[in-house]
Amino acid sequence: MRWPILLSLLISSTTLADSLHTCEHCAKHLLPAVTKLTPGRKYARDRRVDIQHLKLDVTPDFTKRSVAGTMTMTFKPIALPLDKLELDAVDLAIADVQVTGAKLADKIVAEEKLTLVFATAIAPGAEVSVSIRYSAEPTRGLYFRTPEMGYKPGDSQVWSQGEADLHRFWFPCYDYPNERFTSEVICHAPKGMEVVSNGKLVDKKETGELTSWHWLQDKPHVNYLIALAAGHFHKIEDKAGDLPLAMLLPPSNKAQAANAFADTRKIIEFFQKEIGIPFPWDKYYQVYCHDFIAGGMENTSCTFEASSMLFNSDTETLRSLHRLDAHETAHQWFGDLVTCRDWSHLWLNEGFASYYTVLYEQEKSGDDAMKYSLWLEAEEVLEAKDTRPTVWRDYGDPMQQFDTRVYPKGAWIVHMLRSQLGPDLYRLAIRTYLERHRNGIVSTDDLHEVVEEISGLSFDAFFDQWVYHGGFPELKVDYAWDAASKQAKVTVRQTQKVTDQVRLFQFPLPVAFTLKGQKDPIKFTAKITQAEEAFYFALPAQPELMRVDPDYTVLAKVDFLPTGDMLDKQLVSDVIGRLLAAQILGSRKDQGSVDKLARLLKEDAFHAVRSEAARSLAKIATPAARSALIAGLAGQTDARSRAAVVEALTAIPHPEAQKALMAHAETEKNPAILTTIIKSWGTRPGDAAIAPLLAKHLNSKTYQNTLSAAAISAYRAQDEASAATAILAKLQDDPLEFRTWDYRNALDAVAFLARKQENRDAVRSFLVTHLSHPKEELRSGAAKALGTLKDPKAISVLQAMLPEAGPYADPVREAAAKSVQTLQAEQPGSAELKNLWDQVQQLQKKTEELQNRLDDAKKKAEPAKK
Numbered sequence: 001m002r003w004p005i006l007l008s009l010l011i012s013s014t015t016l017a018d019s020l021h022t023c024e025h026c027a028k029h030l031l032p033a034v035t036k037l038t039p040g041r042k043y044a045r046d047r048r049v050d051i052q053h054l055k056l057d058v059t060p061d062f063t064k065r066s067v068a069g070t071m072t073m074t075f076k077p078i079a080l081p082l083d084k085l086e087l088d089a090v091d092l093a094i095a096d097v098q099v100t101g102a103k104l105a106d107k108i109v110a111e112e113k114l115t116l117v118f119a120t121a122i123a124p125g126a127e128v129s130v131s132i133r134y135s136a137e138p139t140r141g142l143y144f145r146t147p148e149m150g151y152k153p154g155d156s157q158v159w160s161q162g163e164a165d166l167h168r169f170w171f172p173c174y175d176y177p178n179e180r181f182t183s184e185v186i187c188h189a190p191k192g193m194e195v196v197s198n199g200k201l202v203d204k205k206e207t208g209e210l211t212s213w214h215w216l217q218d219k220p221h222v223n224y225l226i227a228l229a230a231g232h233f234h235k236i237e238d239k240a241g242d243l244p245l246a247m248l249l250p251p252s253n254k255a256q257a258a259n260a261f262a263d264t265r266k267i268i269e270f271f272q273k274e275i276g277i278p279f280p281w282d283k284y285y286q287v288y289c290h291d292f293i294a295g296g297m298e299n300t301s302c303t304f305e306a307s308s309m310l311f312n313s314d315t316e317t318l319r320s321l322h323r324l325d326a327h328e329t330a331h332q333w334f335g336d337l338v339t340c341r342d343w344s345h346l347w348l349n350e351g352f353a354s355y356y357t358v359l360y361e362q363e364k365s366g367d368d369a370m371k372y373s374l375w376l377e378a379e380e381v382l383e384a385k386d387t388r389p390t391v392w393r394d395y396g397d398p399m400q401q402f403d404t405r406v407y408p409k410g411a412w413i414v415h416m417l418r419s420q421l422g423p424d425l426y427r428l429a430i431r432t433y434l435e436r437h438r439n440g441i442v443s444t445d446d447l448h449e450v451v452e453e454i455s456g457l458s459f460d461a462f463f464d465q466w467v468y469h470g471g472f473p474e475l476k477v478d479y480a481w482d483a484a485s486k487q488a489k490v491t492v493r494q495t496q497k498v499t500d501q502v503r504l505f506q507f508p509l510p511v512a513f514t515l516k517g518q519k520d521p522i523k524f525t526a527k528i529t530q531a532e533e534a535f536y537f538a539l540p541a542q543p544e545l546m547r548v549d550p551d552y553t554v555l556a557k558v559d560f561l562p563t564g565d566m567l568d569k570q571l572v573s574d575v576i577g578r579l580l581a582a583q584i585l586g587s588r589k590d591q592g593s594v595d596k597l598a599r600l601l602k603e604d605a606f607h608a609v610r611s612e613a614a615r616s617l618a619k620i621a622t623p624a625a626r627s628a629l630i631a632g633l634a635g636q637t638d639a640r641s642r643a644a645v646v647e648a649l650t651a652i653p654h655p656e657a658q659k660a661l662m663a664h665a666e667t668e669k670n671p672a673i674l675t676t677i678i679k680s681w682g683t684r685p686g687d688a689a690i691a692p693l694l695a696k697h698l699n700s701k702t703y704q705n706t707l708s709a710a711a712i713s714a715y716r717a718q719d720e721a722s723a724a725t726a727i728l729a730k731l732q733d734d735p736l737e738f739r740t741w742d743y744r745n746a747l748d749a750v751a752f753l754a755r756k757q758e759n760r761d762a763v764r765s766f767l768v769t770h771l772s773h774p775k776e777e778l779r780s781g782a783a784k785a786l787g788t789l790k791d792p793k794a795i796s797v798l799q800a801m802l803p804e805a806g807p808y809a810d811p812v813r814e815a816a817a818k819s820v821q822t823l824q825a826e827q828p829g830s831a832e833l834k835n836l837w838d839q840v841q842q843l844q845k846k847t848e849e850l851q852n853r854l855d856d857a858k859k860k861a862e863p864a865k866k
Contacts, residue, residue, distance in 0.1 A: 001163050001294045036808050037396035044178050044342040048082055049075040051181040056171055059188040060158045060230060065144040068135040071171045075128060081121035088168035088175040089114040093135045101128035114172050132172050141169035145290040149774035152736050155250040157231025159289045159304055161297055162224035164343060164398035173223050178341045178441050180220035188212050189230040196229045198300045200282040217300060220439050222339045227299030229287045236261055240268040243279055249288035249307060256310035263322040267329050270363045276431040280337045291740050296324050298331030308739050312703050316639035318672045323357050330356035338434060341441040343398040347390045348442055351410020358411060368575040371552055372608045375579060377408035382557050387470040387502050391444055412555040413466050419553035421455055429454040461506045471502035477560040481542050488513060488539055493532040504531055512550040513543035545569040552576050578609045586616025591624055598628035602635055611644030618648035626652055630660040643673050650680035671706050678710035682717025698730055709742040716749040724753040728766060744781030751785035760791045768797055780815040787819025795823050
């Protein structure tokens with residue numbers, strides 16, 4: 001699954017324009033929210049049964065946003081007699097249970113489980129089938145998108161999202177990744193809709209007003225990868241050899257189809273060659289879903305992705321979906337063909353998918369693009385400073401695993417493994433790993449075992465420090481030249497804080513020296529094992545350039561300042577060397593550094609280096625640096641570096657920078673870059689030149705209303721109260737064109753701007769209508785905005801939304817509770833009200849504790865059986 005980790009792609013900001021590839025495969029703000037926090041370390045479940053096959057026969061009701069159907073599961077007890085079968089099932093109405101091969105004595109429907117009790121224990125190896133007829137109005141796992149919910153007519157759809165453990169909300173199942181089985185999905189959908197599921201389509205027939213679609217997945221996979229999407233779609237098709245490919249998207253996004261499907265066939269062909277194993281499933285479909293709760297999801301043979309990530313060609317090189325496409329496609333091998341046995345080993349899914357995205361970047365755009373992708377992945381890890389191990393068992397909810405430790409750090413772990421083995425030996429190891437565990441579940445030990453078997457080398461230290469411990473090396477590197485002995489002295493100190501989780505690292509650290517007149521550097525490897533070590537390298541002459549890790553093979557934060565003229569030599573070296581040099585220059589204020597950065601900005605061949613130069617000039621922010629940015633803006637034909645220059649200028653609060661941006665806005669056609677400029681106007685309240693421009697952009701018609709959203713953001717930053725009426729009118733007149741999170745942000749913005757008005761009735765009434773909106777994001781957004789509005793008249797309606805907390809996280813209730821606290825704190829006697837609120841909260845906590853005691857009493861009344 002891709003959580004676009006930093007996510008600026010989806011908010012049309014160019015702050016991280018060059019890291020959009022990360023956003024495309026992370027979508028962190030789109031990830032399913034934490035469902036339920038459970039204390040304690042987490043381990044894989046017991047497998048009491050071997051599930052052979054699961055069949056779903058379902059009918060979605062688009063009007064009631066409900067589903068009814070039958071789940072049939074065939075299984076065999078593994079080693080012990082089975083007296084009861086526990087299935088995950090949340091808020092399902094169980095109508096009937098039928099059992100073949102055993103006799104059902106009882107069924108127990110609990111809050112989260114459906115337990116089937118058998119009259120006689122089922123013997124190991126005996127095949128039994130259970131059929132459960134049920135219905136549900138799911139709040140998770142299965143999501144409807146209809147006009148009644150605020151989506152465009154003709155775009156109705158329903159789709160599933162199972163990872164990590166959400167399928168239990170719409171059908172009874174074993175909702176854990178350590179069990180594989182074949183599956184089939186029969187869906188009865190209204191005529192004219194298309195249905196997509198796993199595997200191959202074996203039948204399609206019309207019955208009355210419904211069409212039945214029968215999909216069969218005849219190769220085993222895990223429960224969370226079961227998929228269902230039904231709706232009205234625009235469909236385009238292709239083939240990779242004999243493999244059928246298709247992309248389905250909402251009809252309203254037809255114009256964006258070609259941009260999304262441009263690389264799919266090339267990606268599959270490259271991965272088949274690189275991995276050495278043919279695409280393992282019967283087809284590969286991609287379905288773009290409205291308000292999908294992840295960037296993408298790698299369901300077996302049919303990836304689902306967020307339609308909000310689609311884009312028009314006017315965004316130029318700033319937007320591309322090939323990285324999202326590559327990430328999800330790589331999952332068809334890593335995550336689908338082999339699947340992590342429990343969520344602590346998630347990096348085996350996400351780290352490999354992230355790294356193969358990097359490898360496709362090399363295939364598509366060359367070595368510099370690949371190294372820059374690794375640079376961006378490393379930057380995320382270094383900035384996160386997460387010291388938890390990659391294999392981590394202390395999560396409260398599986399979704400807490402989906403972070404930098406398994407995505408960018410996971411990618412770097414794979415890259416370091418490949419760097420130490422070499423590409424050919426690495427390919428052999430990975431092909432062996434996949435073939436050996438094909439259609440199975442895996443843990444890190446399975447990979448470790450194959451790597452050592454293939455290489456004959458010990459990788460104990462590698463996996464211990466990079467996977468089972470946390471952090472990364474922080475290195476202070478010093479260089480000195482001894483002319484008498486003709487030796488280069490390199491001192492390396494590990495400066496990271498050493499704890500139980502973060503240890504001293506042992507790893508090979510490449511260093512390279514370039515001599516005058518020589519094209520190729522002389523390379524050595526320093527074996528780092530201690531907190532501080534000195535290494536001596538004999539050279540024919542004093543080097544003019546020294547590089548630490550020149551081929552970029554170690555995930556580390558390196559503090560090394562090139563001496564003398566070395567920095568100038570590094571400015572014309574490889575792409576990583578130039579990026580590092582540009583960063584170093586950004587920490588200086590002298591004219592010489594500005595001049596060097598100005599040359600990089602104008603002349604460097606790679607867009608990322610030009611972008612880094614722009615960011616460094618913004619950090620320097622002297623008049624000369626400002627002038628260099630203004631002069632460098634005109635020549636940036638690549639939208640990525642042009643966006644970086646614009647972003648750099650917005651960070652400089654000077655009239656000359658603002659004037660340059662204003663002039664550029666008149667000719668800039670790229671909406672993503674215009675968005676950055678418009679948002680920067682938020683720092684200019686009362687500027688007569690800005691007011692008409694913001695009004696124009698607020699009422700403009702653009703794809704996804706991105707410029708309107710930017711204008712609203714600027715109005716909020718200005719605290720321009722007079723804009724509240726116009727924003728309210730825009731939201732009322734044109735709601736369908738906004739992306740959901742932009743609309744949600746706008747709700748809070750209009751509340752903020754109206755908060756000081758004497759009469760806030762119109763805004764309050766508008767927000768209150770959204771408290772019952774079918775979109776959860778807008779309900780919670782409205783609840784939050786009512787707190788921002790600071791209107792005490794909203795307290796009573798918010799308090800009505802505070803029933804006793806249930807077992808699962810409720811973002812709407814949480815937002816309402818925070819707003820009630822905010823509003824009460826504003827009232828006279830707020831201290832007394834706060835004390836009362838605290839007492840209510842304590843009473844609720846005691847009630848929950850009492851309920852837990854009652855639950856324990858029930859368990860004691862029904863003692864566990866041997």
